[in-house]
Amino acid sequence: xxxxxxIASGQGYWGDRFDAPIDQVREGDVDYLVMDxxxxxxxxxxxxxxxxxxxxxxxxxxxxxxxxxxPLLVEKNVTLITNAGGxxxxxCMLAIxxxxxxxxxxxxxIAAVYGDDILNQLDSLISSGNNLKxxxxxDDLSTVRKQVxxxxxxxxxxxxxxxxxxxxxxxxxxxxxxxxxxxxxxxxEFGWKWDDWDKLATGVxxxxxxxxxxxxxxxxxxxxxKDVPNMERIGFPIVEAYPDGHLVVTKHESLGxxxxxxxxxxxxxxxxxxxxDYITPDCVADFTxxxxxxxxxxxxxxxxxxxxxxxxxxxVSISYFDGYTSIGQLTYTWPDALQKAQKADExxxxxxxxxxxxxDDIYTEFLGYNACGGDTAPPIENPNEVVLHIGxxxxxxxxxxxxxxxxxxxxxxxxxxxxxxxxxxPKVRExxxxxxxxxxxxxxxxxxxxxxxx
Numbered sequence: 001x002x003x004x005x006x007i008a009s010g011q012g013y014w015g016d017r018f019d020a021p022i023d024q025v026r027e028g029d030v031d032y033l034v035m036d037x038x039x040x041x042x043x044x045x046x047x048x049x050x051x052x053x054x055x056x057x058x059x060x061x062x063x064x065x066x067x068x069x070x071p072l073l074v075e076k077n078v079t080l081i082t083n084a085g086g087x088x089x090x091x092c093m094l095a096i097x098x099x100x101x102x103x104x105x106x107x108x109x110i111a112a113v114y115g116d117d118i119l120n121q122l123d124s125l126i127s128s129g130n131n132l133k134x135x136x137x138x139d140d141l142s143t144v145r146k147q148v149x150x151x152x153x154x155x156x157x158x159x160x161x162x163x164x165x166x167x168x169x170x171x172x173x174x175x176x177x178x179x180x181x182x183x184x185x186x187x188x189e190f191g192w193k194w195d196d197w198d199k200l201a202t203g204v205x206x207x208x209x210x211x212x213x214x215x216x217x218x219x220x221x222x223x224x225x226k227d228v229p230n231m232e233r234i235g236f237p238i239v240e241a242y243p244d245g246h247l248v249v250t251k252h253e254s255l256g257x258x259x260x261x262x263x264x265x266x267x268x269x270x271x272x273x274x275x276x277d278y279i280t281p282d283c284v285a286d287f288t289x290x291x292x293x294x295x296x297x298x299x300x301x302x303x304x305x306x307x308x309x310x311x312x313x314x315x316v317s318i319s320y321f322d323g324y325t326s327i328g329q330l331t332y333t334w335p336d337a338l339q340k341a342q343k344a345d346e347x348x349x350x351x352x353x354x355x356x357x358x359x360d361d362i363y364t365e366f367l368g369y370n371a372c373g374g375d376t377a378p379p380i381e382n383p384n385e386v387v388l389h390i391g392x393x394x395x396x397x398x399x400x401x402x403x404x405x406x407x408x409x410x411x412x413x414x415x416x417x418x419x420x421x422x423x424x425x426p427k428v429r430e431x432x433x434x435x436x437x438x439x440x441x442x443x444x445x446x447x448x449x450x451x452x453x454x
Contacts, residue, residue, distance in 0.1 A: 001243060002031075005189050007182050007206065009236045011035035011082070012213025014042055014059050020213065020236050021065065025072045027252040030238060031189075033073070034181045035082035036211050037062065043175065044319035044432045046086035047119065047150035057088030058172075063095045070096070073169065074105050081160060081181045085172040087150065089114045090449060092172045100453045108453040111168035113160060115447040116153045116175040118316070118439075125443070132316060132437040141437065147321040149432065153439060154315045156281030157203070158194070159446035160184035166450040175317065179207030179280055182239060190243040194282075199245040201285035201307025204278070206239040206247050209267055209302070213237075216267040217251050218258035223266065230256025246303035248295065259298040281315075281441075284308040313438040322433035323360065324400045327391035328407035329367075331420030334384045340415035341366050341388040347414055348390060351406050359394040359403070387420065393431060400428045 008030040010021030014037040024033055037059045050057030062084035073080055085092040093112040100108050118125070122145065125132065132141040141148070152175035161184045163171045173181070183203030186192060192199045209216045216237040218228035228234070235255025240248040251259050268287060272278065275287035284307065291304035332340035345364045352362070365371035367387035369380055392403050404425045411421055 001191070002189055004240050004242045005031040005185060006238050006240050007032040007034060007185055007210065008238045009034060009210035009213050009216065011037060012211065012215060013037065013039060014061075016213050018061070018065060021069055022072065023233070023252070023255060024236055024238070025069065025076055025078050027235075027254045029076075030078055032185045033078055033080045034207075034210055035062075035080070035084060036178045036181065036213075037082065037084040038086065038175060040317050040319060040434050041432055043087060043150045043152050043317060046088070050088050054088075055091050058086040058092035059084040062092070063099070066096055066099050070099055070105070070170070071103060074108065079164070079169050079171070079185070081171045081173070081184065083173045083176050083178075083181060085112060085114070085174050087117050087152070087174060089172045089174045093449070093451065096170055096172065097451060097453060106453055108170070109166065109168045109450055110170045110453070111163035111166060111172070111448060111450040113155065113163060113171065113173035113176060113446060113448055115445060116155050117151070118153055118444060119148070119151045122148065122151055125439075130439060130443065132318065132435075132439065135436040135438065141318065141435065144320045144322075144435065148435075149319050149321060151316060151318045153444050154281060154317065155446045156180040157184040157187060158282070159448050161188050162448045163450060164188040166448065168450050177207075177280055178211035179204045180282065182207030182210045183282060186241045190241075195309070197283050197307035197309060198305060199307070200283040202245045202247060202302075202305045203241070204280050204283060204285045204307070205268075205287070205290060205302060205305055206241055208270075208278075209247075209249055209264060210237055210239055212267060212270060214257060215270065216249065216259070216263060218256075218263055221258070221263055221266060223262050224258075228256070228258045232256065245305070246301060249300045249302060250298055253298065259300055261292045261294050261300055264292060264300050264302070279311060281310060283310050312440055314441055314444065316437040316439050318435035318437060319432050320435055322431045323393060323395040324397055324428050325391060325393045325431050326400050326404050326426045326428045327389065328404065328426035329387055329389045329420060330407065330410060330418050331385055331387045332415060333417045333419065334382065337383050337386040337417075338366060338369055338380075340417065341386040344388050344410050344414045344418075345390060347410060348406055352403065355402060357399050357402055359392040359399070361393040363391055365389040397428065404428055
């Protein structure tokens, strides 16, 4: 058994910095690289892509990245675990195999973890009594079934551990939890038992620190962003995991960024509900038990974590079509920029009323004045410029289009000194809403497919 393993974060979301995972492997020793690509809306986007072309449905920019990253992984014997597979992890795995074959990496094992996509099973689940009630409203899924565009179960670390035990060096998953891809290497390397709740919770905490990339190492750092060095090449966090169930969070010294008690505390509070009851498919972690100790610059020990048994349910992330939105903007300059923007807002609203257009919602912001802070923001007496940001939401596409034709005419029919209209009419876009639900674990089974490059 290794004395410890180093698990490097290489991606916080689909669209994160392209060269961060390359730096994580190239700039120092790591054993594992984990890359988190998925969010609720991401699954819907990928499902639409797959419906148009069955060979896609995964993070498109991940495969080009592997042209550069895969040789580094092979050279330095680093194992990659990523949920970039989206709704088509097998297709993503095959795309990586093509790269490996072209580069001559024989013997390389690549695995896909799938089975989380239950879109085609929804009707049978509903008919058998699995109503997939909305966790927030209590409504049955049948009320929006026809509008559903994606449905994915959140698997945990178990199928990833299975892929590791089969010798896979590159593991591409579907909707595996952000924490699960970091927990799996610890279970695999240290032989942790699936009922050793404190250690599993430690792995979950490590995954939570890793999941958002540089947000754990000085990025988006509210308390001290001015003191973070070299943010242009910020080093993503690395979790050193130890068999006894403690962690040390660090980063490569050659890269920028900052790992401190404060950066870790901020990340621990990210996307957190009840801190004593952080539920994952693998265990329940108690964030109130976490203890931190800054051992040295850019080295924070994480220990004392308590965990509890997992629940009998998987969380299901479902997305569905819920109408349209259209958002337009115009910029008004000094003098009287705010008053001009307010007058333009008044004109648009009266025009909508005159035309008999009705929407579910209409909302206005004045960017540069109080869009973020509202009434809590310090007053600005005479701003240099204000951006009118006005949007509507509804289910009638024709009426949405009519709204989109009412913004640009204000260039000549409204207040003066207006700019920022070069993009033309605002577009009408679909609204994809989120439906969280629960499903008993015995209802769905994760699958692992491992192939070897020959």
